Amino acid sequence: MLNRDYPSQYCPVASTLEVVGERWTLLIIRDVFLGIRRFDDLQRDLGVARNILQARLERLVEEGILVKRPYQERPVRNEYRLTEKGADLWPVLVALLQWGDRYGLEGERPMILQHRGCGGELDDRRRCVACGADVTVTEAIAVRTGARRPQTVAEPVSA
Amino acid sequence: MLNRDYPSQYCPVASTLEVVGERWTLLIIRDVFLGIRRFDDLQRDLGVARNILQARLERLVEEGILVKRPYQERPVRNEYRLTEKGADLWPVLVALLQWGDRYGLEGERPMILQHRGCGGELDDRRRCVACGADVTVTEAIAVRTGARRPQTVAEPVSA
DNA sequence: CGGAGTCGGTTGCTTTATACAACTTTCTTG
DNA sequence: CAAGAAAGTTGTATAAAGCAACCGACTCCG
Structure with a gap:
């Protein structure tokens, strides 16, 4: 720019x-x-x-x-x-992530946000869907699923 | 880019x-x-x-x-x-706005988000601080306060 | 009927940011 | 003593953004 x-x-x-x-x-x-x-x-x-x-x-x-x-x-x-x-930019990243989950990658979800310990996912207001708590940055973990770009053929991890 | x-x-x-x-x-x-x-x-x-x-x-x-x-x-x-x-990008904009309110403009708030009707402001999870409701895009209004860039001297509207 | 104005663009040229690759410095490990 | 890693730095090229001027279609005013 x-x-x-x-x-x-x-x-x-x-x-x-x-x-x-x-x-x-x-x-x-x-x-x-x-x-x-x-x-x-x-x-x-x-x-x-x-x-x-x-x-x-x-x-x-x-x-x-x-x-x-x-x-x-x-x-x-x-x-x-x-x-x-x-760290206060976390809500911005979560909002971008959730919009991307909905519209970006054709249903694939390479990364999931969870409430630490409890394991529930976060809703669009960063609340735990399992226990209902308001989740803060430090209480959240990002879990990488194995999802890859669809057009890339999955290969066994080799050499 | x-x-x-x-x-x-x-x-x-x-x-x-x-x-x-x-x-x-x-x-x-x-x-x-x-x-x-x-x-x-x-x-x-x-x-x-x-x-x-x-x-x-x-x-x-x-x-x-x-x-x-x-x-x-x-x-x-x-x-x-x-x-x-x-419209689903609204949470992204709200997150950017709230971070900007906290860190961007030295305490000035040119724009405030309110719960329509109720008039309460929105917290960082887009809930009404007055009535506690989860506020959606359509239930929110953005109120422009008169705040201007500090270095710009306010002038009477002329000619 | 002619000229000015508005809206929603498009075109051409300039300026700036980004990309890419190669190089540097400092220190560690074999 | 050579190779390698980490964290940058430098130089050149290319693409994106900025700016101003122009354009076509139409309306409104006198």
């Missing part, structure tokens, strides 16, 4: 999109939610160009959505973690 | 972003939710380039999120309306 912001708009939707609306940004955040926290792991998982990934991570750190912190010294190796501000 | 899709991803979040993740798209949908339905009105409100607006609207119609229908013949003038599929 030419400018990442929307100068004619004074709107909370626009202001959020100015921060997380660029290509790849929300997928990076999704990956961090899933526990993918290192540069190379993110790059491999997303297939994004490394310079773009670098630019996005730097921006997200500047915005206070991620923090960069070393998980080892010598050599310094960093990982990216969500701040509270970043 | 070079490609609008994310070929390495088989994920409902990514599949949703392939459809609505391009620059301007979600703001166009927000405007249609607010009742701005005509090409020129959208263009004026958003300040988006006309060719981009045209491309986005065409894509959204192809995707079944908007429908184009004439509101008059001779000359044919069209407006864009949300389909059910489009």
Whole structure:
């Protein structure tokens, strides 16, 4: 995008999109939610160009959505973690996920959100359908089903 | 963006972003939710380039999120309306709006969501804080407060 | 009847972001 | 001491977004 912001708009939707609306940004955040926290792991998982990934991570750190912190010294190796501000984007990701489940992938569901422990799925208001609780980020887990892209023929895991 | 899709991803979040993740798209949908339905009105409100607006609207119609229908013949003038599929993006917009309210505009809230009739605001699960009901798209109204961008000095409406 | 205005686009050119691949630095392991 | 991993950085190319001007169909005004 030419400018990442929307100068004619004074709107909370626009202001959020100015921060997380660029290509790849929300997928990076999704990956961090899933526990993918290192540069190379993110790059491999997303297939994004490394310079773009670098630019996005730097921006997200500047915005206070991620923090960069070393998980080892010598050599310094960093990982990216969500701040509270970043974790508060969870409802956005859940809303995108649920719309994608309904309209995106022809009934396939590669990922399912569950209430930790209880195991119930989440409804569109992030409540557990089993126990009825309001589920927060920390109480939810994302379970990857085995679902793959339909046109890709499933192969036995080999060599 | 070079490609609008994310070929390495088989994920409902990514599949949703392939459809609505391009620059301007979600703001166009927000405007249609607010009742701005005509090409020129959208263009004026958003300040988006006309060719981009045209491309986005065409894509959204192809995707079944908007429908184009004439509101008059001779000359044919069209407006864009949300389909059910489009209206189901409401939770995404609400989530973006609420994050923006919390983190985006320094406490200013240019727009407030209320439960129609009851007048209560919506919580982060789209429930009415006054009566407790689960609020759906059709039961909600967006109220624009007078809030403006702080650095813009408020002027009397003139000429 | 002629000119201005409106709506909904389309076209051409410029600017900017994204993609891709190769390279770098620092340190670890065999 | 060579190979490899992690985390970037750099350079070049291509595609998308921005901008302004134009267009066709019709209406309204004088």
